[in-house]
Amino acid sequence: MPSHPLGFDSVALRATITLADGRHDQLAQRFYANLFASNPELRDLFPASMETQRSRLVSALIRIVGSAENREDLVAYLEGLGRDHRKFGVITEHYAPLGSALVLAFRQELGEQWTERHEKAWIQAYDTMAMIMAESAERDAVISPAWWDAEVVFHRRLLDDLAIIQARPHTDYPYRPGQYAYVMSPRRPKMWRAYSMASAPRDDGLVEFHVRAVGAGWVSSALVWRTEAGDVLRLGAPQGFDLANPRSERDLLCIAGGVGIAPILSGLQELEQRLDGRRVHVFYAGRDRDSLYALPHLESIGVRYRRLTVVPVVSPDGPEDRSPDLMGNIVSAYGDWREHDVYLAGPTRMVQAALDRLREQQIPEEQIVCDDYGTW
Template structure:
């Protein structure tokens, strides 16, 4: 298997954009009509996910230590869709057919064999991960809404109670499905560390045009039931480190940082923590009161609110999170955790690197990608 040949071929195919995923799913459903019911009615988001996952896999095809954990997670996560081992050859056939179609004259027997070998290896990893996961966990959890609070017209904080213990690490996320949007799973981070009562908190911001977030913000009610997929994500606390900690969250990117903060608070001797919480407007700082109350009784915690698009007066700093973080220090001796929109996250990571913080001490989670 020639990794560079795969990368070059995929770069050529990816130039066709959404047409690639559209062709793939059309081919898959024509060959296997029974598989259509496993997918949502609207497929645009699913097509985006396919291209994103393929792009990541191909970019790391020659870096198995980084690629294998991602592929294993895909295998575990696909259990909630009802994916079984018998489905993988069917998907592989449509994938190769799609690549052949968009490669045009550049397609060759060598490329066909490269892609077949790569897909067989990856599907083997996914199947084995799913089978191992099935021995200890369900494909999904049912959970009941037990509290729901609108903090703003487009933002809600809700608490759910799963029907069985839900093991996860602070900083992770899960996918959830609501009855009104079947098979449209969307990712949200837990906003609390694991509790004895097994409840989970979520911060949900309404995404314009999104199919699930409007239901969670405006329509769902206490007593309703949803489904939860398995936990995912690697933006988790480095418990071996004794360094001070920098938490940077934009909007509902605060959620996983709150979970990490609770984990830190449970330590016998917590390190110093600076938490930067940003929004475009003051009313976007939806959880600031609770954070400030926590900081008032916690000498090791400092909370710095930030507003980028409006004069916040004395309520917060004025500016973008990357700029304000830069004003407060250089942070070379800290561990940093950053969560928010892709643009905010990338800009913040760039600023931290400019300030001298090494890349291996920065953990991120672009919640908007979910």
């Protein structure tokens, strides 16, 4: 069995995720049931509804196992998780019961398929992951708060289901263009949802978010329809990719749909401000022209930042939104992107369709970024 740089038995870890395929939600339900049964005081750290929390747990496990062979990426992800979990009130002493609940959930769900090797692999892996996360959180506690309070100073609904919100954090909020933050509304206590910053860091300290109310989304609906100036939001630590990374010299390909344009706007503002010499192509998809709400802003930036090319992608009239499939086809037909850094944000189906076409062009994976907002 080959050794892993972090001591992981990657084969056994992947096998358990595969064995649990189709039962991920049941696995997550068992995890939280075990956790709260043995540590009922931890229930207060979580919202009343656990559906989103269960989904995040599964996404994080899949992400961790999928990155097990890439030490640098995995450590960076775990360190980010450790810092982010401070906003929930997680402390070092909580990691042991979390690990016990997770291993027990796997054992219960997989039954006779669960082997001694699987158990040993998860215990060893979890101990290492917990150590990385806890140490990162402890380092972060020395220099940063667990969350930032930010007062809403501007709220405007551009569309019936879409709002622009500007908030001023009470203390300095250091982030980079392209990053995102988990946001909690006072009207939805303990419910955190991820939103990308839509503006580059500003001298006046304002942070802008673009929020679309989705389905039965409790947080998004509260932010779009029930938020007003004077409300105080909570912001988690900034996370994710620095879209305006000055260390890269490659041109940029940005692919966005809906409010996925927000982090791209943030990056473009910074590139424009520092007169960056890279060329940027932005493909921006929507069901119809009205849904491309940020197009005037993009065009305004393009007037000043002449190295920007914007390509709107609108679905033809019909009962279904075909823009995700159109996006992939148009991007692949437009040119050769192998020498570009690629950033994708937006609806999952659109991102996946574009990714499939880009991989057909054999673009190196290390040049492609799409934040998944995953967390435990």
